[in-house]
Amino acid sequence: MAAFTLLPFLLNLLGIDFGSRSTTIDPDAFAAMDVPARIDAMHHALRGGFTHTLLEWSAVCVAFFTVALAFAQYQVKREVVTPIIGIALFWSGCMDAFHALAADRLIEATADNRNLIPFTWAICRVFNALILITGVTLILGSRRGFREGRQLAFVSLVALAFGLAAYLVIHICATSAALPQTMFPGALLTRPWDVAPLLLFVFLGAVLCPMLYRRYPNHFAQALWLSCLPEVVTQLHMAFGSTALFDNHFNVAHFLKIGAYAVPCIGLLLDSVRTYEHEAETLRALQASEEQLQRRAKALERSNAELEEFAYVASHDLQEPLRMVSSYMQLLDQRYAGQLDENARKYIGYAVEGAHRMRSLIHDLLEYSRVGRSQTASVQVSLVASLQAAQANLATAIAEADAQVTCDELPSVWAEPSDMLRLLQNLIGNALKYRGEERPLIHVSCERRDDEWIIGVVDNGVGIEPEYRERVFGIFQRLHRRGEYAGTGVGLAIVKRVAERHGGRVWLESEPGRGSTFYFALPVDKREDL
Numbered sequence: 001m002a003a004f005t006l007l008p009f010l011l012n013l014l015g016i017d018f019g020s021r022s023t024t025i026d027p028d029a030f031a032a033m034d035v036p037a038r039i040d041a042m043h044h045a046l047r048g049g050f051t052h053t054l055l056e057w058s059a060v061c062v063a064f065f066t067v068a069l070a071f072a073q074y075q076v077k078r079e080v081v082t083p084i085i086g087i088a089l090f091w092s093g094c095m096d097a098f099h100a101l102a103a104d105r106l107i108e109a110t111a112d113n114r115n116l117i118p119f120t121w122a123i124c125r126v127f128n129a130l131i132l133i134t135g136v137t138l139i140l141g142s143r144r145g146f147r148e149g150r151q152l153a154f155v156s157l158v159a160l161a162f163g164l165a166a167y168l169v170i171h172i173c174a175t176s177a178a179l180p181q182t183m184f185p186g187a188l189l190t191r192p193w194d195v196a197p198l199l200l201f202v203f204l205g206a207v208l209c210p211m212l213y214r215r216y217p218n219h220f221a222q223a224l225w226l227s228c229l230p231e232v233v234t235q236l237h238m239a240f241g242s243t244a245l246f247d248n249h250f251n252v253a254h255f256l257k258i259g260a261y262a263v264p265c266i267g268l269l270l271d272s273v274r275t276y277e278h279e280a281e282t283l284r285a286l287q288a289s290e291e292q293l294q295r296r297a298k299a300l301e302r303s304n305a306e307l308e309e310f311a312y313v314a315s316h317d318l319q320e321p322l323r324m325v326s327s328y329m330q331l332l333d334q335r336y337a338g339q340l341d342e343n344a345r346k347y348i349g350y351a352v353e354g355a356h357r358m359r360s361l362i363h364d365l366l367e368y369s370r371v372g373r374s375q376t377a378s379v380q381v382s383l384v385a386s387l388q389a390a391q392a393n394l395a396t397a398i399a400e401a402d403a404q405v406t407c408d409e410l411p412s413v414w415a416e417p418s419d420m421l422r423l424l425q426n427l428i429g430n431a432l433k434y435r436g437e438e439r440p441l442i443h444v445s446c447e448r449r450d451d452e453w454i455i456g457v458v459d460n461g462v463g464i465e466p467e468y469r470e471r472v473f474g475i476f477q478r479l480h481r482r483g484e485y486a487g488t489g490v491g492l493a494i495v496k497r498v499a500e501r502h503g504g505r506v507w508l509e510s511e512p513g514r515g516s517t518f519y520f521a522l523p524v525d526k527r528e529d530l
Helices: 002-013 025-030 035-045 047-077 081-103 113-141 147-177 192-215 219-240 248-315 319-335 341-370 383-393 397-402 419-433 491-501
Strands: 379-382 406-407 412-415 441-449 452-460 505-510 517-521
Touching: 002 035, 002 219, 002 248, 025 047, 047 081, 047 248, 081 219, 081 248, 113 192, 113 219, 147 441, 219 248, 219 441, 248 441, 319 341, 341 491, 379 383, 379 419, 383 397, 383 406, 383 419, 397 419, 412 419, 412 517, 419 441, 419 452, 419 491, 419 517, 491 517
Parallel strands: 406 441
Antiparallel strands: 379 412, 441 452, 452 517, 505 517
16 A cells, blocks of 8 residues: 555656646637637647546445445444444545536536535545544444444434535535636645645544554455555645646546555455355354254154054064063963962062063053154144043043043134143143042043143142152152052153154142142143134
């Protein structure tokens, strides 16, 4: 950047002049010319204005492209610093456009261009510096981060106010016949009106931009900081060098201003490249993760298939030898009863009982493994129908215990029918198993809380101590000896697995000797509310 700003000066030392001074047309000579010669003379007379227009609109185009790139980058990174500075650069470009339009008389003007162009230039440069200072100050003054909507709206309003003020100033200048003198060719300070923007750009580059870069160390902030150098050198050429319109320092300053706009644009491009590289790396990582997940899913499918195969073996092949053990032990007891002593018959009883327990354990494990493996799609399941089916399956146990089962009005839920049957059957069976001395009274309650159905199975059984309320839902967890209550400790584990698989949860409230309430919560099907 230093080489870019020093190159015009070094070329001047080598004798290269970048001025495009317009030639003066003698009226008498112009009148004697033919039409083609007149047109040629007019173009030579206006070449300084053409050069000025070309340089100004190049800067404006770079500024507008930078703004578009800033908002494109914001859509990707959602970093509000970029559009704030982009808005400031946008209005800077708009002010330069106002200045060019006034100089080219596309905005109606009455003052002479020798006063209009340098005066509106100085006013626009002051505004350009103030807009950038305002944007950077706003960013640095935000301690808790940006609230995007408020900050962008505020910056837009401030920038719009600057733009309207600049337009009004230029309009007043264009319609005013007398403007202040801005150029003093014989003085050391040839254009004193350009000192103010010079000091503002020095303050921006020496104080504010370093602070911005320390807070946001990206290419764009660094480029904005670097752009202050050509801005300062631009003002030096104008304040201490330019003595006439379109002279060497005038054109060099306008060229350097294009570079001042281009540097943030290049910084944004570098940030965009880095952002897209990061996005590409992220995409590659996601693709690798997706491939890994697919491999794991296939491995899980194979594992589930093997597990189902094991469950089939457990339910058929493993139970057959257990039936043989039990049958032959009973046959042994019958045929050789007279030859066996009391201990032998007791041992045979232990073996038969163990075989029966093993068959029950295998059956319950099979039921536990089947939860969630049904190929049936979820449907609207009436809990009333599921409760009735559970009662039918437990009819013998209910009759033996002389139990009474009642229920509230129960809803329908989105679930698998077999899972709802397992859940209610295990809870009702648990209440029947752990009944007290009184007649078993079992009630199924229902309540809607927000987006959940809370179903409770209330009994008047033996109850559970508080310290065991979580433990009872674990697989193979038993709180009593086998002689007191039969079972394998799998039933409540099935209840928990079914509820959680359907997006719900289970918990327990109980008081020893006064019964228990097992709750399970299931999500409300939103289609019911339509």
